[in-house]
Amino acid sequence: MGLRLYNTMGGKLEDFKPLGDPVRIYTCGLTVQSEPHVGHIRAAMVRDTLMRWLGHLGYQVVALENFTDVDDKIIEKQKEQNKDWRMIAQDNIDTYLWACDRLNIERATFYPRASQHIQEIIDLVARLIEKGFAYEKKGDVYFRVRKFPDYGKLSKKTIDELMSGARIAPTESKDDPLDFALWKAAKPGEPYWLSPWGRGRPGWHIECSAMSMRYLGETFDIHTGGEDLIFPHHENELAQSLAATGKPFARFWMHNGWVTLTGEKMSKSTGHYSPIKEVLEKYSANVIRMFMLKTHYRKQLAYDDERLDEARAALTTIKTYLDNAANIFREIGKTSEPMMLDSFTEAMNDDLNTSKALSIIYDLIRKGHETDDVNIAASVEYYMILLGFVKESSAPGEPCADVMTVLSEVRKRLHKEGKRELLNEIAGDCVDIMESKGSSGVRTIVIDLLMAIRSKLRKEKNYELADYIRQRLLDNNIIVDDQSGGSTFRSGAV
RNA sequence: GGCGGUAUAGCCAAGUAGCAAGGCGGCGGUCUGCAAAACCGCUAUUCGCCGGUGCAAAUCCGGCUGCCGCCUCCA
The missing domain is CATH 1.20.120 (Four Helix Bundle (Hemerythrin (Met), subunit A))
Structure with a gap:
């Protein structure tokens, strides 16, 4: 039995067969208006796990993860913080990628940004207008939801259900409350690009369609993202993509569950979240x-x-x-x-x-x-x-000042106690250990030497000094275990 | 209100019909100069509640309850 994945579209496990090699994946990344939190990392971790497993199964993978770097929220932040939206975006992207690297999350193949694909977005919007799926109103362009018969299929919602909660914001001039913006006219002081509909910027959703088409083609294998994106983001993305191309969009929709904090969903808009930067200070x-x-x-x-x-x-x-x-x-x-x-x-x-x-x-x-x-x-x-865990190794060149200090302290104490014989033996031990541990780092050699000294002390029942060595190593996060066959050491940090 | 998800031991968590994985914690033991670790053993007659269909159900069906979420920005 091969790989089976749960497809949100259809709501069941399905056999995964890629369209071809490489497997093409699109991950909905961040809207980079605020710092990344644990929830974002979970989504990235799912993509990572998927990529690693596909790689193990012998597939090549091309994965895209987008940054939506221009939207209503980031413009708000620009006003609040009096800081250019591009700098806000870049700071958050830097933090996010730094965290992913620290977490050994495999990088996606590309990280395209909405603001750098405005032409593709304009072209796509124009195509939707041409096909009659979109219309312009006072510099805004909206997608006509009722024109698209399968709307709601992904999120299992019907037009009628949606109508009850739908509202038109006072600033909007939609024909129908369900319609969503593809392009938004710029207000004074807002970032804008020139378009056939005047100065404006992309709406949310359209960037994902434009960028996935640009890099993965009109149909690709897997679309991933958090469960909270199913509606409206992915529903809209799917509708506008299908409407534009008439071809299937993503074949598999994978959605990860959200991360909660004190029982409630983490969400940057409510400020209820744990920034990954802080979590990484506490946990490896x-x-x-x-x-x-x-x-x-x-x-x-x-x-x-x-x-x-x-x-x-x-x-x-x-x-x-x-x-x-x-x-x-x-x-x-x-x-x-x-x-x-x-x-x-x-x-x-x-x-x-x-x-x-x-x-x-x-x-x-x-x-x-x-x-x-x-x-x-x-x-x-x-x-x-x-599974993506990092193998800790004592690589050559690893800093060893910590254990060298312990060794030097121990030597001083042996001198003080007049253990001349033992000191002589150490010189010999040192050569033996270096020969036997040829490929190991200096740090390992020093620790081995300390362990050898300690074994001798224990045989002499000099427990005071033996315990001292054990304690000093522990101070440096090296745990000594005395087992029946001999003593071993390991790193305390995980 | 509509829709979706979820409910398994002290805690976390797999498991979609055939005697309930695994982890953490706890308890007992082995080892040991001490300590720690490690290892071994034990730790759910039972899967939110009620009813139904099966020879057989945590697993399927119906109802109820709790929790979370979506329907407005969100990974």
């Missing part, structure tokens, strides 16, 4: 990824420090297993045959069931404890990387 990329992957992407996800702490604990279990395995096997290496690949594949093929995929990793770890098979450890590592 891997912890945040674990937090998100533990829950299926279509479900609501409650943001809460307790949940993040729990994710950290869950991640630590895996990390400790891998660290211990690395100590036992010296090197885990890459696996050519990951174990339980069928189960893992089945889980991921089932609409990216990362929750189930993670449970397979834990099953492997339990097996790993029973059998000490290096391929189990290699498999665990393989799956973790496949």
Whole structure:
């Protein structure tokens, strides 16, 4: 059974077969009027997981993620902050991409911006007017919703249902309350571009149609985004695209559940959100990824420090297993045959069931404890990387000032206590360790040396100094574990 | 009001008909100079409530209730 994805259009799981190679994906990115929060990151994480899994299945992927950098809200911000809208947009884009990189979220192939595709937008609007799906009123252009028979199909709404809540803002001059703006006339002081309808700017929705057509073609494979975009954004995007081209638009619509904070949906318009910048100060990329992957992407996800702490604990279990395995096997290496690949594949093929995929990793770890098979450890590592977790490595050149300081303190104390013999042995140990750890970084070598010293001290029952070394390493976030077969160390941070 | 989603152990969370994955926490144990970690074992006779269809239901059908959301800007 191949990949199956839940398609909002149709509301059920469907077999995924791409139109061709590469698979073409469009992700509705941010309207960049304020800082990115955890909810935005979840949407990006879904695209990331999807891209990684498609890559694993052997597909090439071209993914677009847009920035809507000109809209009503950002113009408001410009007035409020007395700061050019372009600078507001750029700041938020910078923060967002910085966060994505920190989180090991694979970059999309392109990040097109609305403001840089005005010509495509104007052309598309003109095309809709020509076909009779749009009309101009006082410099505004509106999409005539009733002209489009399938309107409401994606969001499962009918024209009648929508009518009850529809309203016309006093400034608008639509023929019908349901019609939406494709192009908006500029008011004094607002950014504008010249168009056949006078000075104006794009409405919301039209930029996504214009940019997806420009880069992916009129029909593409998968459209992703947050569930809150289904209506009106995606409904409108779909209507105007279909109306313009007469061809199918996105074949799959994938929508992720939103992130809540204290029980309510995160939303930048209400100010009720956790900025990703702040979250990244408290939690590592891997912890945040674990937090998100533990829950299926279509479900609501409650943001809460307790949940993040729990994710950290869950991640630590895996990390400790891998660290211990690395100590036992010296090197885990890459696996050519990951174990339980069928189960893992089945889980991921089932609409990216990362929750189930993670449970397979834990099953492997339990097996790993029973059998000490290096391929189990290699498999665990393989799956973790496949899910986008960052592998921590002690790369050569890694800063080692912290542990060098500890070593120098220990030497001084040994001098003071007159442990001449031990000091002599250390010189020999140092050479041995360097020879055996050839490819490791200096930091690892220094820690190994400290561990060797400590073992000798423990044999001499000099627990005071042994405990001192353990404490000083802990101060530097290195945890020492004394096990029956010998002592090991691991990094405390995850 | 209309529409959509959701309800599984102390908490989080998979599971769409055949004896309820996994994680966190808790409890007990092994190891141990101490500590920590690690490991092992235990931790839902039951899946919001009521009714129905099946040999069989957390899973299907009907009704009810709670929570969240959309219908206006939102990932």
